[in-house]
Amino acid sequence: xxxxxxxxxxxxxxxxxxxxxxxxxxxxxxxxxxxxxxxxxxxxxxxxxxxxxxxxxxxxxxxxxxxxxxxxxxxxxxxxxxxxxxxxxxxxxxxxxxxxxxxxxxxxxxxxxxxxxxxxxxxxxxxxxxxxxxxxxxxxxxxxxxxxxxxxxxxxxxxxxxxxxxxxxxxxxxxxxxxxxxxxxxxx
Amino acid sequence: xxxxxxxxxxxxxxxxxxxxxxxxxxxxxxxxxxxxxxxxxxxxxxxxxxxxxxxxxxxxxxxxxxxxxxxxxxxxxxxxxxxxxxxxxxxxxxxxxxxxxxxxxxxxxxxxxxxxxxxxxxxxxxxxxxxxxxxxxxxxxxxxxxxxxxxxxx
Numbered sequence: 001x002x003x004x005x006x007x008x009x010x011x012x013x014x015x016x017x018x019x020x021x022x023x024x025x026x027x028x029x030x031x032x033x034x035x036x037x038x039x040x041x042x043x044x045x046x047x048x049x050x051x052x053x054x055x056x057x058x059x060x061x062x063x064x065x066x067x068x069x070x071x072x073x074x075x076x077x078x079x080x081x082x083x084x085x086x087x088x089x090x091x092x093x094x095x096x097x098x099x100x101x102x103x104x105x106x107x108x109x110x111x112x113x114x115x116x117x118x119x120x121x122x123x124x125x126x127x128x129x130x131x132x133x134x135x136x137x138x139x140x141x142x143x144x145x146x147x148x149x150x151x152x153x154x155x156x157x158x159x160x161x162x163x164x165x166x167x168x169x170x171x172x173x174x175x176x177x178x179x180x181x182x183x184x185x186x187x188x
Numbered sequence: 189x190x191x192x193x194x195x196x197x198x199x200x201x202x203x204x205x206x207x208x209x210x211x212x213x214x215x216x217x218x219x220x221x222x223x224x225x226x227x228x229x230x231x232x233x234x235x236x237x238x239x240x241x242x243x244x245x246x247x248x249x250x251x252x253x254x255x256x257x258x259x260x261x262x263x264x265x266x267x268x269x270x271x272x273x274x275x276x277x278x279x280x281x282x283x284x285x286x287x288x289x290x291x292x293x294x295x296x297x298x299x300x301x302x303x304x305x306x307x308x309x310x311x312x313x314x315x316x317x318x319x320x321x322x323x324x325x326x327x328x329x330x331x332x333x334x335x336x337x338x339x340x341x342x
Contacts, residue, residue: 010209017212024219033251033307034242035337043327124316131237131312133319134336138239145241 036137041180058100060089060120064136066127079135086143090118090175109155109170116175123182140179147175232257232274237312239338250304251335252292254285256318257311271314273322282321289329309337 062082063071070077072085092099100118107113120140124133145160148171152160156167163171234257245251255274259267263279273280275288293301306326310319326334 010206013209014205014212017209017216021212021216021219024216024223028219028223033245033248033337034340035245035307035335036239036241037243037305037333037335040323040327040332040334042332043324043330126315126317126320128316129312130310130314130316130319133316134237134239134312134338137336138241138338141241 036134036141038137038179054119055101057098058117058119060086060100060118062120062122062136062140064122064124064128064132066125068129068132070136079132079139082136082139083143083146086120086140087147089120090116090144090147092116092118105173107170107173109167110174113174115173118178120179121182122179137179141177144175144177148172151175228253228255228274228277230255230260230274231263231277231279232259232272232311234309234311235313236309236337236339238341239336240341242338242340243335245305245307245335247303250296250300251307252289252304253307253309254288254322255309256314256322257309258313271311271318273318282318282325285322285325286329289326289331293331303333304331305333305335306331307335307337 061071061073065071070079070082072082077085089099092102095102100116102114102116104112105115107115122136122140124136149160151171151174152158152163152167155171156163160168160171232255234255257271257274258264258269259272259279267279273282273285275284280288289306293304296304308319308322323334326332
């Protein structure tokens with residue numbers, strides 16, 4: 001008759017597992033990192049003086065001063081109104097002469113569409129609070145995202161984030177995210 | 189008497205604990221998978237701003253972090269209360285950023301380098317001056333893909 005191996009006691013297994021469990025419980029952080037995603041422009045060596053020729057009506061000027069006040073297209077504005085203004089600027093539904101021009105462009109799924117030439121220009125003071133800056137950025141991004149979403153709903157009956165990649169690209173071509181940030185000015 | 193007591197054994201049988209390790213292991217694996225270890229100890233106070241148009245940072249391994257904010261209490265005697273930059277575990281100046289970016293880039297695989305993201309964790313009361321300096325440095329170092337870390341607006 002073969003000798004039986006003595007069984008390894010498994011009673012302490014639970015204790016070991018508990019210890020590990022408690023360790024992971026303590027060290028775990030559940031928060032998902034998220035934030036506003038942006039792309040910085042390419043660094044160019046000292047050739048800022050050559051002005052890019054953009055017509056006045058095609059620029060949406062947003063200034064934020066050191067007291068965190070907003071000047072949008074030469075008007076004092078609350079942060080709550082910024083989104084609507086930016087949307088109106090980018091969409092220009094009534095072809096207003098003071099709002100940006102449009103040019104015809106061939107886009108998949110849509111055919112020839114009038115695409116806006118508008119650019120949002122954001123500049124801030126060095127003493128602007130970061131919280132305000134993010135709030136402004138957020139409103140501008142939200143404006144573009146809302147326009148895209150509305151277009152996606154009317155064309156594909158789906159919200160923008162549920163579309164196929166090609167469809168998203170097409171909509172992104174119609175409403176490009178053109179937010180340009182001025183170089184910070186040195187104060188003398 | 190009744191047939192339920194027919195066995196004559198009055199004592200309750202002990203509850204088997206044999207499946208306890210399995211249950212605990214299941215929990216353990218759940219936490220092991222969901223956990224993300226904090227890599228740095230924060231030396232600055234960072235209260236993130238609120239935003240609604242958030243996008244998630246998918247690949248943690250491709251993200252490098254820059255913290256900007258007021259130094260914590262125990263550092264204030266040494267560094268004052270003006271917002272400072274923290275890279276890895278220590279305070280740094282604006283000039284150190286390019287080296288930091290290069291070191292972070294070296295640590296990744298060559299194939300993954302184009303997808304690297306720099307996450308800026310900046311306190312909402314910081315002035316834009318220091319943030320603008322950091323952004324200029326990032327542009328010089330060609331780390332153009334950035335993420336302004338913020339909290340979901342309730």
